[in-house]
Amino acid sequence: MSYKIVVDSCCELPDELKKDPRFEIVPLGIEVGDWRIQDDETFNQAEFLRRVAECPECPRSSCPSPDRYKQSFDCDAEHIYVVTLSANLSGSHNSAVLGKNLYEEKHHDKKIHVVDSKSASGGEAQIALKAMELEEKGLAFEEIVQQLEAFRDEMNTYFVLNNLETLRKNGRLTGVKALVASTLNIKPVMGATEEGTIIQLGQAIGLKKALQKMADIVARETANPQKKCLMITHCNNLAKAESVRDMILAKAKFAEARILDTAGISSMYANDGGIIIAV
Incomplete structure (x- = not known):
């Protein structure tokens, strides 16, 4: 079965996977005062930290829209796994679930599972890499979902x-x-x-x-x-x-x-x- 792993941009994927066709990173937005950017491949950490240090206002983020997640499901993959920031820290998870529901209203050609990482950063990466590992082993979608949730629950x-x-x-x-x-x-x-x-x-x-x-x-x-x-x-x-x-x-x-x-x-x-x- 073909598969795809969708992550929000708080997930720190290893460099070798950022352009891997099996993965897609859905960017969140970032605001530092009047400066607004997408957290994508153009992100410049040094410039960002400089702007944060110079700005009296606290930086803020905005989560992807449900439609943006819905777009990521429009692909050839039969199995899709979505890994998001903790639902208690961001609206990204809720957007992903809404995007899944919107997609499934008109499409029934693939299986989609959204994982609340209950973490961030490397925690999301751990789950994404586990999804890839389990898919490469050829396990059934339902078994992978069960193991991913168990893996997430054991992670700290x-x-x-x-x-x-x-x-x-x-x-x-x-x-x-x-x-x-x-x-x-x-x-x-x-x-x-x-x-x-x-x-x-x-x-x-x-x-x-x-x-x-x-x-x-x-x-x-x-x-x-x-x-x-x-x-x-x-x-x-x-x-x-x-x-x-x-x-x-x-x-x-x-x-x-x-x-x-x-x-x-x-x-x-x-x-x-x-x-x-x-x-």
């Missing part, structure tokens, strides 16, 4: 950011009751609930110690790491991402470790220097 997301202001001002920290004072250089270690909302797991003084604490948590909490891929995404902070990878691999042996740079939406929320882990 962790992150440490230099700056939480974008998440806070955009209302993405509603599940966090109290945040430590940034003036004390205390960095929280964050994670996600089973529902895909953000929680605080711990804290440390300074970025270096917070990353060490996150690495310890990842190594301790990951079951059967030898069967899993360690996915690390970073916003303009490759050296720290490599350091975190090395700290984790010193404590737990993973089947694979990938480091990817953030595109637009992930860069907006991670801010300069942020590190995100999905496993």
Whole structure:
């Protein structure tokens, strides 16, 4: 069976898959003051971070329309898997579901499943890569859907950011009751609930110690790491991402470790220097 994997642009696909015909990235919109762009292949992280630093207003995002998702289903593939940002963080998931419903009103020639990643960034990438792996094994669509949902439910997301202001001002920290004072250089270690909302797991003084604490948590909490891929995404902070990878691999042996740079939406929320882990 032919297949296609559709992801929104918060998904950090490896470079070799960005132009793979089996994948399509549906872009979200980004606004920094008067500057408006699509989070697509033209995204320039350096320019974006400069504009964010210079703009007094908080950057904002806009999700794709249902019709844009509907367009992505108009293809030759018989099986389509859609992976979106957590429904608790973005309207992208709802748009994808509406797009699927609109498409199926007039078309009955393919099977479509929309996955709420309950994560973001590398978490979406993990699910997309799993969908590809299962399809390449030749499994039935219904079996793949079941395994994808189970894979998603077992996955954990962790992150440490230099700056939480974008998440806070955009209302993405509603599940966090109290945040430590940034003036004390205390960095929280964050994670996600089973529902895909953000929680605080711990804290440390300074970025270096917070990353060490996150690495310890990842190594301790990951079951059967030898069967899993360690996915690390970073916003303009490759050296720290490599350091975190090395700290984790010193404590737990993973089947694979990938480091990817953030595109637009992930860069907006991670801010300069942020590190995100999905496993």
